[in-house]
Amino acid sequence: MKQRPLGRTGMSVSELCLGTMTFGTQTTQEQAHAQIDHALAAGINFIDTAEMYPVNPVSKETIGRTEEIIGAWNAANPARRGEFILATKHSGSGMAHVRDGAPISGATIRATLEASLKRLRTDYVDLYQFHWPNRGSYMFRQNWSYDPSGQDPAAIRDNMIDCLEALQREVDRGTVRAFGLSNESAWGTAQWLHLAEAGHGPRVASIQNEYSLLCRLFDTDMAELSVNEKVGLMAFSPLAAGLLTGKYQGGQVPEGSRMSLVPELGGRKSDRVFGAVSAYLDIARRHGIDPVHMALAWALTRPFMMSAIFGATTLAQLDHALGAADVTLSDEILGEIAAAHKAHPLPY
Secondary structure: OOEEEOOOOOOEEEOEEEEOOOEOOOEOHHHHHHHHHHHHHOOOOEEEOOOOOOOOOOOHHHOOHHHHHHHHHHHHOHHHHHHOEEEEEEOOOOOOOOHHHOOOOHHHHHHHHHHHHHHHOOOOEEEEEEOOOOOOOOOOOHHHOOOHHHOOHHHHHHHHHHHHHHHHHHHHHOOEEEEEEEOOOHHHHHHHHHHHHOOOOOOEEEEEEEOOOOOOHHHOHHHHHHHHHOOEEEEEOOOHHHHHHOOOHHHOOOOOOHHHHOOOHHHOOOOOHHHHHHHHHHHHHHOOOOHHHHHHHHHOOOOOEEEEEEOOOOHHHHHHHHHHHHOOOOHHHHHHHHHHHHHOOOOO
């Protein structure tokens, strides 16, 4: 599998990344370990997780469960830890189930990281990401009403400096190799970069935002920043929470699917979304290409893409998605995708 640079860190990651959000909820530990084995055998060297996933559904009981499952695999395969890049995340403001919703700060980083390391049964994390900004984000469908006018830029930067200095201490003691962001904006990412260049801590290596045929908020200001500053995108939900597979068309809700657990798919289900999905499914059908492969292969054509993160409930779904690594889309298909996007912009 092709690899791409992880920012300016000197590390390289596979262009497809194994997402683990389903581990411990939809996917059992035994199934999850089989997925890790299969992904590594297929050439994936990048696994992404988090201390807490606010989905499927939100509950205090799920805190750390995904990391624990990966940690059990690490414990059973201690010699293989160096074979892959492991990324996890520090949750921030608004997640009441974690640290009572406390914001990310220099005071929270070490204890939070130590807890992740203990669950993951490893001495270090290759990529430590902040799950979302303390000040809020336009991600998760909040772009429709996002208003930054109440922000205090000086206070935001002071918090960033505090966090960067704490992160540098972790880099110095060998517990963190690189720093990444998630659900960030162009302005926020630029502030982190500027403060790192001023000597306050590690430079941002990557950003993990939602990106798919149906969610293309990254295409403008973030794309320019990403390319010029070499802060590659780790795209989450490149299959739009399963919508782009076509399995939800015609009112279908397969048993055990994300929609069966989260009916609105985190705000992705809308009056216009199924028409947009239909347009992409039609392109795939006419060109004889699997829609899952088309969606993932298209994501990998984007100039800012570092790695597309996909998750699977079953081993069969994982194996199916891996086929995208061998797919090259023709100029004709790319042109039809561009036309479909113009016809169906921002469907959710």
